[in-house]
Amino acid sequence: MNPYIEILRPVNAVMAVITVILMALITGRFDSAVLLASAVVFMATGAGNVINDYFDHEIDAINRPKRPIPSGRISRATAGIYSAVLFAAASITGFYLGLLPGLVVVSSSLLMVYYAWSLKRRCLVGNITISFLTGLSFVFGGIVLGEVRVSVILGLYAFLMTMAREVVKDMEDVEGDRAEGATTLPITHGMRVSGLLAAAFMLIASLTSPSLYILGVFSVLYIPVLLFAVAVFLRAAIMILRSQDRATASRTSKLIKVGMAVTFIAFAAGSRTITALLGLQ
Numbered sequence: 001m002n003p004y005i006e007i008l009r010p011v012n013a014v015m016a017v018i019t020v021i022l023m024a025l026i027t028g029r030f031d032s033a034v035l036l037a038s039a040v041v042f043m044a045t046g047a048g049n050v051i052n053d054y055f056d057h058e059i060d061a062i063n064r065p066k067r068p069i070p071s072g073r074i075s076r077a078t079a080g081i082y083s084a085v086l087f088a089a090a091s092i093t094g095f096y097l098g099l100l101p102g103l104v105v106v107s108s109s110l111l112m113v114y115y116a117w118s119l120k121r122r123c124l125v126g127n128i129t130i131s132f133l134t135g136l137s138f139v140f141g142g143i144v145l146g147e148v149r150v151s152v153i154l155g156l157y158a159f160l161m162t163m164a165r166e167v168v169k170d171m172e173d174v175e176g177d178r179a180e181g182a183t184t185l186p187i188t189h190g191m192r193v194s195g196l197l198a199a200a201f202m203l204i205a206s207l208t209s210p211s212l213y214i215l216g217v218f219s220v221l222y223i224p225v226l227l228f229a230v231a232v233f234l235r236a237a238i239m240i241l242r243s244q245d246r247a248t249a250s251r252t253s254k255l256i257k258v259g260m261a262v263t264f265i266a267f268a269a270g271s272r273t274i275t276a277l278l279g280l281q
Contacts, residue, residue, distance in 0.1 A: 003073040004082065007053055008046035016045040016137045018264055019158070023141035023151055025271035026217075033097060037144045040093045040105055041137055047086035048112035048133070054079045055116045063176035087113075097144055104140050108133060121182035123189075127166040135159035150217055154267065157205055157212075161233075161263065164201035165256040167194050168240060171249035191244035199237040202256070206230045206237075209263070213270065221278070222270025229266055232259035 017038045024034045053060060053069050054076060061070040068074040074082075087109045095102030111129065120126035135155030142151020170177065170184040171194050177184050186194045209226055212218050236255040239248055268274060 003068040007050050007068040007074060007079065007082070009049040010046070012049060013042045013045040015260070015264075016041045016134070019137040019154075020141035020144075022154070022264060022267050022271070023138065023145050023147060025268050025273040026150055027145045027147045028272050028276070029145050033144050036093055036097055037101070037141055040090045040097070040101075041140065043086045043090035043093070044105055044109060044112070045137075047083045047090060047109065048116070050079050050083035050086065051113055052116040052120070054083060056120075059173070059176045059180045059182075062179055063173050101140065101144055104136070104143065108136060108140075121177070121180070121184065123183045123185050123187075127163055127170070127185070130166055131159045131162040134162040153212065153215075153217060157209065157263070158260075160201050160205040161256065161260050164198045164205070164233075164236075165253055165260070167198040167201070168249050168253045168256060170194065171198075171240075171244060172246055172253055174246065195240040195244040198252075199241050202233045202237040202259075206233045218267065218270025219272075219275040220270070221275060222266050225262065225266035225269045229259050229262035232262060 020034060020037045020041055024030055053067060057069045057076055060067045065071065069076055069079055091102065091105050091109060094105030112133065115126060115129045115133075119129050135158040138151045138155040138158055139148065140151075142148045142155075167185060171186045171191055174184070174186045174191070178187050185197065206229075209230065210223065213220065213222050213226075232255060236252050236259060239255065240252045242248075
């Protein structure tokens with residue numbers, strides 16, 4: 001893969017874009033604002049990933065030596081410029097969509113830089129920051145498309161799922177983080193406590209998620225797909241409760257990612273647009 005694309009972590013960036021598309025499905029609105037909002041989220045998320053690699057080049061040399069910067073395929077200076085250009089493009093496009101969307105993009109961009117520079121290595125603060133930013137992608141889409149209330153609710157669930165994965169990822173990266181003097185949860189409180197907390201976030205999200213149907217956010221089509229997502233999260237929770245070694249953390253992290261993808265499919269299935277297309281309104 002081209003290193004300039006790889007460093008964006010395009011799969012993660014596309015996952016963020018899906019939050020905007022889901023808000024479009026929920027509102028039934030499909031216009032140029034959706035396309036521009038998607039571009040903003042992709043650029044901002046990609047820029048955040050690049051600046052993260054910029055500051056983490058020494059840790060990545062231990063944990064992920066094949067990434068573009070530690071492998072030498074992109075220089076650290078070039079990555080810094082690349083990130084700045086992407087942040088600027090996202091911010092300009094955000095202000096084109098409106099004052100509030102623009103302010104959200106600028107504040108999020110500054111938070112992503114501060115996260116990569118400092119917050120990431122602080123116990124739970126970094127996890128909370130990145131989870132907040134993930135949930136904010138839904139809220140950004142809700143602001144642009146005029147459905148803030150639902151976007152905040154979905155943002156909360158995105159926050160819970162991301163918190164679980166962030167804690168598990170810290171468990172996976174504990175060796176490199178310890179070498180760099182980071183104070184992540186596994187380092188300060190141990191792998192067992194980290195596993196318990198990650199499982200708790202997964203269980204809270206799973207057991208309360210049917211309420212979105214009860215509250216009328218989604219149609220009944222949401223439920224069958226959601227049950228599969230819940231099963232994935234429950235399996236992940238059991239795995240990390242049984243064992244907290246790095247290999248298990250790696251497998252659990254991938255499983256959580258699958259669970260999040262299935263949850264997003266459940267959101268789409270129960271959305272206003274899909275329900276209307278199937279004539280079930």
